Amino acid sequence: MNMTDNITLEVEDLYTHIGVQGGEVRGVDGVSFVIRRGEVFGLAGESGSGKSMTAFSIMRLLPLRGRVVQGSVRFKGEDLVTASAERISALRGDRVAMIFQDPMTSLNPVFTIGDQIGESLRQHRGMNASEARVKTMQLLESVGIGDADRRFGSYPHEFSGGMRQRVMIAMALACSPDLLIADEPTTALDVTIEKQILALIEELRADIGAAILLITHNLALLAEHCDRIAVMYAGQIVETAATEELLSKPLHPYTKALLGSMPRSHISKGRLKPVTGLPPTITGERRGCAFAPRCPARMAHCDSVGPLILEPEPGHQVRCLLFGERP
Amino acid sequence: MTVENSMDALAQTPLVEVVNLRKNFSKRRGLPFFGRDDVVRAVDGVSLKIGKGQTLGLVGESGSGKSTLGRVLLDLVPRTAGSVLFEGQEIGGASVAASRALRRRMQIVFQDPYASLNPRMLVGESIREGLRAGGMSDTAQIESRLGELVAAVGLGPEHIHIYPHRLSGGQRQRVAIARALSVNPSFIVADEPVSALDLSIQAQILNLLADLQAQFGLTYLLISHDLNVIRYLADYVAVMYRGRIVEEAPAEQLFADPQHPYTQLLFSALPKIDHRGKRVARGVAASEPARGAVPEGGCAFYPRCVRAAPACLNTEPVLTGNKHRTACFRVGEPE
Amino acid sequence: MEGHNFFREMLRSRKAMFGVCVVSLIVLSAIFSPWLAPYDPGTQNLIGRLAKPLATTADGRFHPLGTDQLGRDILSRLIYGARVSLLVGTVASLIAGTLGVTLGLIAGYFGGRIDAMIMRLCDVQLALPYILIAISVLALLGNGLINIIIVLSLTQWVTYARVVRSGTLSVKEKEFVLAAKALGFGSPKIMLRYVLPNVFAPVIVIATFSVAQTIIAESALSFLGLSVPPSIPSWGGMLADGRTYLVVAWWLATLPGLAITFTVIGVNLFGDWLRDHLDPKLQV
Numbered sequence: 038m039n040m041t042d043n044i045t046l047e048v049e050d051l052y053t054h055i056g057v058q059g060g061e062v063r064g065v066d067g068v069s070f071v072i073r074r075g076e077v078f079g080l081a082g083e084s085g086s087g088k089s090m091t092a093f094s095i096m097r098l099l100p101l102r103g104r105v106v107q108g109s110v111r112f113k114g115e116d117l118v119t120a121s122a123e124r125i126s127a128l129r130g131d132r133v134a135m136i137f138q139d140p141m142t143s144l145n146p147v148f149t150i151g152d153q154i155g156e157s158l159r160q161h162r163g164m165n166a167s168e169a170r171v172k173t174m175q176l177l178e179s180v181g182i183g184d185a186d187r188r189f190g191s192y193p194h195e196f197s198g199g200m201r202q203r204v205m206i207a208m209a210l211a212c213s214p215d216l217l218i219a220d221e222p223t224t225a226l227d228v229t230i231e232k233q234i235l236a237l238i239e240e241l242r243a244d245i246g247a248a249i250l251l252i253t254h255n256l257a258l259l260a261e262h263c264d265r266i267a268v269m270y271a272g273q274i275v276e277t278a279a280t281e282e283l284l285s286k287p288l289h290p291y292t293k294a295l296l297g298s299m300p301r302s303h304i305s306k307g308r309l310k311p312v313t314g315l316p317p318t319i320t321g322e323r324r325g326c327a328f329a330p331r332c333p334a335r336m337a338h339c340d341s342v343g344p345l346i347l348e349p350e351p352g353h354q355v356r357c358l359l360f361g362e363r364p
Numbered sequence: 365m366t367v368e369n370s371m372d373a374l375a376q377t378p379l380v381e382v383v384n385l386r387k388n389f390s391k392r393r394g395l396p397f398f399g400r401d402d403v404v405r406a407v408d409g410v411s412l413k414i415g416k417g418q419t420l421g422l423v424g425e426s427g428s429g430k431s432t433l434g435r436v437l438l439d440l441v442p443r444t445a446g447s448v449l450f451e452g453q454e455i456g457g458a459s460v461a462a463s464r465a466l467r468r469r470m471q472i473v474f475q476d477p478y479a480s481l482n483p484r485m486l487v488g489e490s491i492r493e494g495l496r497a498g499g500m501s502d503t504a505q506i507e508s509r510l511g512e513l514v515a516a517v518g519l520g521p522e523h524i525h526i527y528p529h530r531l532s533g534g535q536r537q538r539v540a541i542a543r544a545l546s547v548n549p550s551f552i553v554a555d556e557p558v559s560a561l562d563l564s565i566q567a568q569i570l571n572l573l574a575d576l577q578a579q580f581g582l583t584y585l586l587i588s589h590d591l592n593v594i595r596y597l598a599d600y601v602a603v604m605y606r607g608r609i610v611e612e613a614p615a616e617q618l619f620a621d622p623q624h625p626y627t628q629l630l631f632s633a634l635p636k637i638d639h640r641g642k643r644v645a646r647g648v649a650a651s652e653p654a655r656g657a658v659p660e661g662g663c664a665f666y667p668r669c670v671r672a673a674p675a676c677l678n679t680e681p682v683l684t685g686n687k688h689r690t691a692c693f694r695v696g697e698p699e
Numbered sequence: 700m701e702g703h704n705f706f707r708e709m710l711r712s713r714k715a716m717f718g719v720c721v722v723s724l725i726v727l728s729a730i731f732s733p734w735l736a737p738y739d740p741g742t743q744n745l746i747g748r749l750a751k752p753l754a755t756t757a758d759g760r761f762h763p764l765g766t767d768q769l770g771r772d773i774l775s776r777l778i779y780g781a782r783v784s785l786l787v788g789t790v791a792s793l794i795a796g797t798l799g800v801t802l803g804l805i806a807g808y809f810g811g812r813i814d815a816m817i818m819r820l821c822d823v824q825l826a827l828p829y830i831l832i833a834i835s836v837l838a839l840l841g842n843g844l845i846n847i848i849i850v851l852s853l854t855q856w857v858t859y860a861r862v863v864r865s866g867t868l869s870v871k872e873k874e875f876v877l878a879a880k881a882l883g884f885g886s887p888k889i890m891l892r893y894v895l896p897n898v899f900a901p902v903i904v905i906a907t908f909s910v911a912q913t914i915i916a917e918s919a920l921s922f923l924g925l926s927v928p929p930s931i932p933s934w935g936g937m938l939a940d941g942r943t944y945l946v947v948a949w950w951l952a953t954l955p956g957l958a959i960t961f962t963v964i965g966v967n968l969f970g971d972w973l974r975d976h977l978d979p980k981l982q983v
Contacts, residue, residue, distance in 0.1 A: 083562035198426075227425035228589065232633040254563055257635035298567035299592070311567030440877045464883035472881050474874040482875045484896035490875075493892075497882040540878070547882060 045216050045248040046072040051108035053094045064090035066272030072248045079263035080252045087272040088252045092218050096135055097125050113215065131161040134209035138221035140201035144193040150204045151189035157211045176207040180237060199230035206237060213245040220252045235262055256295060260284055268292050271317050271327035278353040288355040290334045326358065334359060377452050378413035379583045380551055385410045385446035387436045406432040408607030419584040421598030421615065423591060429607040430587045434553040438470050468498060471544035475556035477536035481528040487539050488524035494546030513542040518572060534565035553585045558593060570596055591634055595619060603627045606664040613688035623690045625669045708976055715972040721965025728781040736775035740932045744770030749948045765950045767940065773950065776932040777958055783933040784962065787848055788914040792906055794852035799859025800902060807867025808890050821857045829854040829916065837925050847926050851913050858905055866898030907970030911963040918959050934959050
């Protein structure tokens with residue numbers, strides 16, 4: 038069996054630009070990563086880092102002014118960037134699914150949840166209404182929504198945030214996709230609900246063997262659930278490693294700073310070490326390392342030489358001149 | 365602050381005291397003239413004391429009523445019942461002018477940095493409003509104080525003559541803090557001050573709040589759903605669930621030994637990275653809160669409680685204990 | 700800095716420029732009528748009546764747009780007529796706007812019974828067709844420019860009130876308003892400095908449309924003979940007069956009709972553009 042049979046998603050050299058007044062912003066600026074079958078891959082970053090844009094680029098859900106200008110997104114060998122619109126429609130909801138951040142606005146308020154969950158079943162599996170209903174009820178049970186019979190005909194506004202997110206998960210997993218992209222799935226939810234939702238995602242993932250791309254700014258969350266984590270800054274991935282390795286031996290100064298600036302329950306009082314300054318918006322030519330202005334370990338040529346991705350340890354990649362200039 | 369110090373502070377007249385505070389919201393249901401009023405008891409009999417120079421951390425999830433409590437405390441939302449005392453004086457009682465002056469001693473910083481500044485007012489103007497409200501009228505004096513405040517929150521003069529939408533979330537939060545400081549308050553309610561900010565900015569703002577407290581001798585009510593944030597700043601912690609305080613203790617004690625089942629649930633739900641970077645397993649999750657199914661006259665946490673007993677249905681638990689108080693019948697009993 | 704951008708944007712938009720040009724033309728006509736009009740609008744010349752556009756009458760006078768049934772020069776009457784339309788349009792809208800915005804602010808901010816009362820007032824107003832109100836009030840007060848202005852302001856205020864009220868309802872709950880309360884400010888100050896500037900943008904847009912509507916309304920009332928006395932030229936009046944002569948002398952009615960149309964289009968286009976550009980700026 039080929040090694041590549043094992044790879045669900047391979048993103049290579051992805052560049053996405055977004056048109057704004059007076060130019061273009063490089064939302065995704067050269068991103069590459071691989072997700073294997075059954076793996077939970079975390080994409081960490083703050084606002085403006087490009088993590089959501091990456092997800093939208095993969096799903097081809099970019100806003101009108103956004104476009105992928107370079108790179109490939111190979112889903113089980115098939116390039117999604119160059120695929121036809123019909124092919125993408127066929128794949129979306131069926132083989133590749135996504136759940137979004139705000140459960141309040143991600144569900145259509147005028148359709149019942151039974152309707153919405155059943156929609157992908159009807160579309161991708163050709164089920165008729167009664168078949169879809171049966172399967173939908175099963176899905177509702179599996180995501181922990183009891184009283185499925187009554188809930189089937191309910192509308193989104195009758196549910197709480199946590200419940201709506203469960204509905205979203207049901208919708209996403211209806212056709213047992215190979216890849217699930219979760220974009221800040223629990224950011225808008227309480228911590229106790231968050232725990233349930235993530236447990237649910239893990240459980241279901243184990244059942245159907247899907248790979249998961251988990252996107253969030255919450256490093257602690259990624260630490261708990263991911264096998265590998267990539268940290269994004271200003272549209273680029275600055276470090277990728279297995280979770281244990283990233284947390285215990287972070288290499289990139291940004292990763293270190295991020296970990297150091299988190300208030301954690303075992304640290305009380307004393308000073309947090311924040312990252313000074315603000316994250317940049319990328320327009321125009323990139324000169325040197327995007328993090329240089331804020332980097333505590335900055336060197337003279339960091340402003341002029343753009344760091345390439347290096348692999349100082351096997352499986353641990355970092356984009357920083359501290360580790361050399363050439364791979 | 366050590367536990368002993370915080371207890372000493374409480375022994376004197378607390379700077380802010382809340383006694384049996386209630387806030388109800390009623391929502392009309394059904395047809396006009398025939399429908400009923402659904403009453404939501406957002407704040408359901410809360411009593412708190414905050415000593416001078418202390419930080420009380422108020423923890424709770426959505427629906428707990430913590431934000432409502434903050435607003436009712438400052439009389440921004442009228443209360444239904446109970447008293448709010450500042451330096452021993454009821455804030456609502458005095459004449460309009462006196463109560464306004466009293467109100468200025470208590471300020472608030474909100475969660476959403478994008479909604480807390482007037483989008484049509486220059487940043488400097490928002491802060492000047494506060495200075496004028498405090499009675500300053502001399503222009504030179506105002507400008508000079510404005511400069512001081514702006515510097516105190518870590519911004520520069522280039523941030524004064526622009527509109528809020530040009531600033532980032534973290535910068536706006538600094539402006540909000542500067543505005544709060546402009547009237548020389550003794551007490552600040554910080555309602556989820558860093559929840560809407562990026563991780564790296566959160567640390568900056570938390571450090572700023574800590575510094576300002578030391579510099580100006582401020583007293584804080586820190587409201588947050590994030591136990592980590594609370595831990596960082598709070599001397600004393602109160603846990604709120606559905607409008608009631610279910611546990612309160614000095615911070616060290618609460619974090620070392622959470623007693624109420626809800627507090628324990630909150631702790632267990634926290635994703636943890638221990639300092640060695642290893643994953644720490646989480647505890648068992650309780651089920652979704654059943655909406656509206658809170659038993660009348662019983663414990664509000666009953667539907668979700670892993671330690672619920674028949675007694676919990678009939679009687680509402682009250683806070684009992686000495687320094688570490690919990691509202692639960694099952695505390696101290698075996699599992 | 701922000702105003703600077705605004706003008707540049709305006710110059711760049713064809714829609715806006717068309718609107719601005721038309722409106723400027725009307726305004727200039729109204730102000731400089733005595734200098735722009737080739738003839739006195741009231742002078743009758745029965746020899747040269749019903750002259751075609753671009754015609755020269757028997758007694759040697761050139762009329763670029765022809766003459767009406769009494770031999771009066773149409774171009775001059777159009778130019779002078781702009782005064783009435785403009786005056787009525789802008790002043791009525793101004794009064795309606797002030798009234799409507801004030802009531803809307805009060806209704807939205809205080810809520811409760813005050814809100815209910817004001818809203819019922821709006822409902823009553825809207826239930827009655829404006830023509831009916833106009834005719835009734837004018838019958839009471841008599842014709843005349845001032846009365847027309849009063850009547851038309853009474854019919855226009857409701858839209859302002861409703862829009863401002865709904866804006867106020869959403870803004871008053873925003874945290875910056877609460878922060879102002881925490882600073883100890885009283886209601887009037889909060890309404891004027893904190894709420895009003897943030898609900899005002901749609902008002903400007905409504906105002907431009909309102910001006911257009913008022914111009915049409917005035918024309919309609921003129922048409923019905925309820926507006927200014929016939930000696931003062933007004934577009935609506937010219938329309939009314941020209942109706943009888945539509946078959947033999949189409950220009951009597953058509954030209955004032957076109958004047959009204961272009962004015963309204965111009966004002967509407969400008970209002971359209973204004974609405975798009977007064978929206979809170981989209982940030983990167």
